[in-house]
Amino acid sequence: MMSDTIREIVKKKYAEAITGKKGCCGAGSSCCDTSLSKATQKITGNLYSETNIEGLSTDMIATSFGCGNPTALAELYPGETVLDLGSGAGLxxxxxxxxxxxxxxxYGLDMTDEMLQEARENQKKSGITNAEFLRGHIEDIPLPDNSVDVIISNCVINLSADKDKVLKECFRVLKPGGRFAVSDIVLKKPLPPQLQQDLTAWAGCIAGALSDTEYQNKLAAAGFESVELQVTRAYDFTDSESELFSKLSKEELTKLEGAVVSSFIRARKPKTAR
Known part of the structure; x- marks a missing residue:
């Protein structure tokens, strides 16, 4: 698959998803029946509670398409600079x-104009002034070298067709000793070939996912140390109603059991790195 094709498909699907989610039935609902929500309902549901987002609109949960809650797991301290890759609606x-x-x-970085508009509207409603949303690609982060203390991301790096470049960019913008703390989809075993080539599966956070070993190796190759992967959720697609999985045979669905998990991935840029 061409990386530009993947990028455009992902951009289109998430633009449609954020437009469709507006006016949904409430926090955490799945009443909006977009093709993306069908493919990812099992992955994106029930990640935030009203307690998690105290002081923010509970409707923001309905516009989060992540696979985890990195802000609940990442260590963040007063005065630090944080970058969220693929920041979506800004939660x-x-x-x-x-x-x-x-x-x-x-900082929030996103390539989708509809997402950025929603994020800025959410920021205005919240009254939070120490946030800024940037337009761009995670393969080419528009921030200086050594400028960020922590990078977070919520089920976005798997959407990139050039993950090596993403991780190198993460390493570049992190300060020496800076932390990489993301939620992402990880594979425990290979996917059926037709899923690997399905663009809807890519936009749905599945086809582009790395194996746990691949993720560790790519982080190490980019220069990171202290790499850890912690499984936070496993998925069972055998009873999925999504058209994406209805294409698979019962045997293929059975083989998917335990293959797809959400993980919290930690790593650190060495303090001596520049």
Missing amino acids: DVLLSAKRVGPFGKA
Whole structure:
């Protein structure tokens, strides 16, 4: 698959998803029946509670398409600078901005205009001023070298067709000793070939996922140390109603059992690195 094709498919699907999610039935609902939500319902549901987003609109949960809750697992401290890759409607950015406080800063990076518009509207409603949303690609982060304390991301790196470049960019913008702390989809065993080539499966956070070993090796190759992967959720697609999985035979669905998991992935840029 051409990387530009994948990028455009992902961009289109998430633009449609954020447009469709507006006006949904409420926090955490799945009443909007987009092709993306069908493919990812099992992955994106029930990740945030109203307690998690105290002080923010509960409707923001309905516009989060992640596979984890990195802000609940990442260590963030007052005064730090945080970057969220693929920030979507801005939930994790605004949560991070609250945690780093008025002397800290939270950046969100996204390539989809509809997502950025929604994020900026959510920021305005929240009254949070120490956040900023940037337009761009995670393969080419528009921030200087050694400028960020923590990088978070919520089920976005798997969407990139050039993960090596993403991880090298993460390493570049992190300060020496900076932390990589992302939620992402990870494979425990190979996917059926037709899923690997399905663009809807790619946009749905599945086809582009790395194995746990591949993720560890790519982080190490980019220069990171202290790499850890912690499984946070496993998925069973055998009873999925999505058209994506209805194409598979019963045997293929059975083989998918235990193959797809959400993981919290930690790593650190060495303190001596520049």
